[in-house]
Amino acid sequence: MQNEELDGQLHLANIDPLHNRQFTVRKRDGRIVPFDETRIFLALESAFKASAGISQSKPLPEGAESEVLQLTKAAVKESLRRAVRGEMLEIELIQDCVETELMSAGHHNTARRYILYREERRRARALRGDRAIDGQLQTQLFVSGADGSREPLDPQGIRRDIIHACRGLEDRCSWQAVAQETVRNLYDGVRPDEISQAMIFAAKARVELEPAYTFVAARLLLNRIYRQAL
Structure with a gap:
């Protein structure tokens, strides 16, 4: 699915109660970047492929892709709801929302894959010694x-x-x-x-x-x- 098509479908959800507000995300290194729901879709798509044993280079079946889109909308809606409530949108918060939606929808094996992926990335950041803008380690083991x-x-x-x-x-x-x-x-x-x-x-x-x-x-x-x- 092309990013433009995905953006158009996601915006049909009308999930932004503040109308056209530009939401931002604080990355682990401290940088502030525009909120990009497409990244949530791609992460979910990757988790579904891993769970089903499908190569990352091949497309999902139509039904599975439709489910990924619905889960993306739900995760985006919850993330922005919390942002409107005053919480800072951070990578971990968004990923927590994705996990919650996967579990709520009964995709337990896919949720497990997603959780394992997060933990593996956390360990990788620790091994690389990734640091935030202020020089502090992003992850410490x-x-x-x-x-x-x-x-x-x-x-x-x-x-x-x-x-x-x-x-x-x-x-x-x-x-x-x-x-x-x-x-x-x-x-x-x-x-x-x-x-x-x-x-x-x-x-x-x-x-x-x-x-x-x-x-x-x-x-x-x-x-x-x-x-x-x-």
Whole structure:
């Protein structure tokens, strides 16, 4: 569906009680951008495709696309209702509205996919060390020590270890791909040994695609053994 067609159908809902008011959204980095309902539609469409096992490059069946459009209208309506009530439109608020509409409509598996996607993106932001305009981290994960202490996750340290393990193999091995796979297994409160193990597993998972990842995994394992011996 073309964006122009989507915009026209969404506006038929007459959901803006303040008539033509220009709503804005505060992004995670602090920037203020125009509210764009098309992004909600595309996120829902992607979640429906993932839930149904449909390639992201292929269209949804007509009935499913119609359902996505109705859910988009409902999520937009709720988001703007809260904005009119005085709440700041933020990415998390809008995504919460999308989750609520999915659950209310009985699309529990799609809602689960959407929730998992949000969590994966949150971990990715933490690993990248994304910061807001004021320099504060957008997302912060913590590492739990054996004594119960909690320290901020060091994303630069993780990237540094993976880059070092891929040294000399850059033409065959992607440290970014290993980092992306690593983040899937991280969570708030992760233990140091679990971080090391996640990096090793991430490298091993790519061995079938490129045998050189065996050396990456071995280097990460040696790094883990060295640290345990300290």
